[in-house]
Amino acid sequence: MKTLVICIWGLFRLCLSGSGGRAGLICFGAVLALNLAGVYISVRMIAWYAAFYNALQKMDAAAALTQIGVFLILIALGSGQALLAIWVRKIGIMHWRKALTSAMLDAWLNSRAHWRLAHAGHPDNHIDNPDQRIAEDCEIFVRRLLNEALDVITMVVGLFTYFSVLWSLSTFSLPLGFIGLDVEIPRYMVWAAPVYVLLSSLATHVLGARLMTLNMEQQHREADFRYALSRLRETSSAVSLQAGEPAERRILDQRFGRIVDNWRHLIRREFIVGCFIRPYMMSTMRLPLFLAAPAYFAGNVTLGGLMQLNVAFQQVTQTMSWFIFSYHDLAEFVSAARRLDGFRIRMGDAARAPSGIAVTHGDVERLETRGLALTSPHGGVIARIPDFTVSRGETVWLRGASGRGKSTLFKALAGMWRHGEGHIVCPSGRTMFLPQHPYLPLGDLHQAAVYPARLLAEGEMARPGERAFTIAEAEALLQLVGLGGRAATWAPASAETACAHGRCIAHSSPQGLSGGEQQRLMLARVLASAPDWVFLDEATSALDREAERELFQLLRRRLPGATLVIVTHRPPPLSGPVRTIDLSWAEPEEAVDVARLRAATA
Numbered sequence: 001m002k003t004l005v006i007c008i009w010g011l012f013r014l015c016l017s018g019s020g021g022r023a024g025l026i027c028f029g030a031v032l033a034l035n036l037a038g039v040y041i042s043v044r045m046i047a048w049y050a051a052f053y054n055a056l057q058k059m060d061a062a063a064a065l066t067q068i069g070v071f072l073i074l075i076a077l078g079s080g081q082a083l084l085a086i087w088v089r090k091i092g093i094m095h096w097r098k099a100l101t102s103a104m105l106d107a108w109l110n111s112r113a114h115w116r117l118a119h120a121g122h123p124d125n126h127i128d129n130p131d132q133r134i135a136e137d138c139e140i141f142v143r144r145l146l147n148e149a150l151d152v153i154t155m156v157v158g159l160f161t162y163f164s165v166l167w168s169l170s171t172f173s174l175p176l177g178f179i180g181l182d183v184e185i186p187r188y189m190v191w192a193a194p195v196y197v198l199l200s201s202l203a204t205h206v207l208g209a210r211l212m213t214l215n216m217e218q219q220h221r222e223a224d225f226r227y228a229l230s231r232l233r234e235t236s237s238a239v240s241l242q243a244g245e246p247a248e249r250r251i252l253d254q255r256f257g258r259i260v261d262n263w264r265h266l267i268r269r270e271f272i273v274g275c276f277i278r279p280y281m282m283s284t285m286r287l288p289l290f291l292a293a294p295a296y297f298a299g300n301v302t303l304g305g306l307m308q309l310n311v312a313f314q315q316v317t318q319t320m321s322w323f324i325f326s327y328h329d330l331a332e333f334v335s336a337a338r339r340l341d342g343f344r345i346r347m348g349d350a351a352r353a354p355s356g357i358a359v360t361h362g363d364v365e366r367l368e369t370r371g372l373a374l375t376s377p378h379g380g381v382i383a384r385i386p387d388f389t390v391s392r393g394e395t396v397w398l399r400g401a402s403g404r405g406k407s408t409l410f411k412a413l414a415g416m417w418r419h420g421e422g423h424i425v426c427p428s429g430r431t432m433f434l435p436q437h438p439y440l441p442l443g444d445l446h447q448a449a450v451y452p453a454r455l456l457a458e459g460e461m462a463r464p465g466e467r468a469f470t471i472a473e474a475e476a477l478l479q480l481v482g483l484g485g486r487a488a489t490w491a492p493a494s495a496e497t498a499c500a501h502g503r504c505i506a507h508s509s510p511q512g513l514s515g516g517e518q519q520r521l522m523l524a525r526v527l528a529s530a531p532d533w534v535f536l537d538e539a540t541s542a543l544d545r546e547a548e549r550e551l552f553q554l555l556r557r558r559l560p561g562a563t564l565v566i567v568t569h570r571p572p573p574l575s576g577p578v579r580t581i582d583l584s585w586a587e588p589e590e591a592v593d594v595a596r597l598r599a600a601t602a
């Protein structure tokens with residue numbers, strides 16, 4: 001329980017971060033005030049019952065007519081209060097969700113936690129479906145937090161109010177002579193309400209305890225299924241070419257089957273809890289009438305008083321029954337909070353994870369590795385890298401057989417790969433790594449050409465110090481790499497549209513470009529970024545020899561002072577001097593003592 005409170009408090013503090021947090025707090029206060037106004041209207045409504053039914057009992061038509069007018073005013077006020085509270089509540093949810101999502105995105109993207117979590121290696125550090133946690137759990141957490149917190153506060157205030165009304169109305173006692181006891185229970189209607197609710201809450205908890213775990217599991221399985229579907233959408237060309245649809249279907253069926261399995265348990269459990277909650281809800285409407293009937297027949301209370309008592313009792317039981325009615329919502333809230341908190345902790349751990357490889361930043365002139373050994377996350381040795389130094393302006397070909405650790409070496413040079421030992425002195429200038437598999441971001445082709453820089457909208461100016469490009473500049477870059485005019489005609493195979501800067505753009509998928517075209521696009525990005533150091537990991541493997549030669553010459557012409565570190569399986573077709581560093585002999589001769597590495601870096 002203590003850890004749950006700490007976890008909810010930690011997430012709540014994230015909701016309060018930034019300007020959205022303050023705006024959400026103001027909304028919270030406004031809804032609270034409206035809810036308290038709602039309690040006041042309910043108390044007036046209880047009094048109305050006595051006035052109206054007494055007027056009916058006395059056959060006083062004029063008084064009854066007046067009470068109908070009062071009723072209409074109360075209904076108008078109550079409806080206005082309820083609608084306004086819902087509206088402000090939703091605005092508050094929006095503000096806090098924005099703050100929480102932003103904090104989660106920061107944690108996920110900063111310190112490359114997103115990469116480290118995906119490549120954690122150890123199953124204990126693995127985190128499933130971060131997309132679901134950020135998109136869905138943040139929304140559930142904020143919505144439930146705001147709703148339940150407001151309900152609890154309103155409930156406590158309402159409870160005192162309704163209780164005092166019930167106390168003032170229940171002046172009569174219940175003689176227990178009918179069960180042979182010579183005692184009376186004074187104000188028995190007051191005691192009946194909490195006893196009834198407490199027993200019912202206990203029963204609900206016992207019956208519904210498993211709902212929490214089942215709900216959590218359901219969200220987890222739903223996210224797994226969604227992930228498989230979106231992955232199929234992204235890789236549909238590869239699946240189709242290999243006629244992999246039946247295999248995909250099997251995977252999807254299996255994942256959906258897991259949803260159905262859990263769903264069955266969930267439905268069964270909800271049914272069991274419902275078997276209790278339904279009659280409970282219905283009985284609270286009539287129970288007070290039955291309980292107060294002896295007092296009515298004994299002449300201790302009028303018809304109006306009976307109706308007033310009925311409503312006051314209902315208000316007390318309904319308010320106290322918050323726990324019972326909200327059980328499902330609370331279960332969902334707790335599971336979302338736990339998932340989010342687990343995610344937050346893992347992201348923090350991933351960002352702080354010690355590295356066996358010491359990376360320091362020297363001057364812009366030099367890249368150096370000393371005693372570098374790369375291991376897998378599980379500790380197996382991937383490669384020992386021979387010591388090498390690369391100077392500014394050089395062109396270096398890193399060669400080595402497939403699987404020798406070239407891409408992993410690049411990741412280590414980029415400061416991402418932490419498993420292993422040794423020392424890297426990185427150059428301090430602007431660096432760019434082109435990965436082996438081209439990446440196309442969401443957005444149009446112009447945006448993709450200047451990624452990760454920003455594409456300016458028509459007439460927009462770059463912010464001071466910002467690297468941003470106009471559409472004309474992006475088009476010029478595309479022309480340089482042989483993709484001129486493609487942005488206008490390009491219709492990606494699976495496109496969805498979204499509106500940005502007032503115009504609709506196609507969300508691209510790699511299927512819209514050939515492999516070679518995707519690599520050309522990546523090289524346009526290098527020209528846009530104009531880095532001092534360029535690391536190309538088989539970045540031209542899909543191009544024919546002539547196109548490869550042209551593009552390398554283009555790179556050299558446009559970036560004459562840049563260092564090119566190239567990983568390819570065939571010699572890069574460059575006319576100038578190219579130094580070769582051979583990684584082939586870098587096969588491990590002995591296993592790296594991973595325990596020693598961990599101890600050294602802890």
Ligand SMILES: Nc1ncnc2c1ncn2[C@@H]1O[C@H](COP(=O)(O)OP(=O)(O)OP(=O)(O)O)[C@@H](O)[C@H]1O
Pocket residue numbers: 119121376377382400401402403404405406407408409436
């Ligand atoms: N996250 C990881 N977990 C475990 N092993 C990994 C991981 N990433 C890479 N490896 C292993 O490290 C070895 C080197 O992989 P890497 O991709 O660096 O090779 P490469 O030299 O670039 O190969 P290729 O020329 O085929 O692209 C491979 O055996 C690979 O399975």
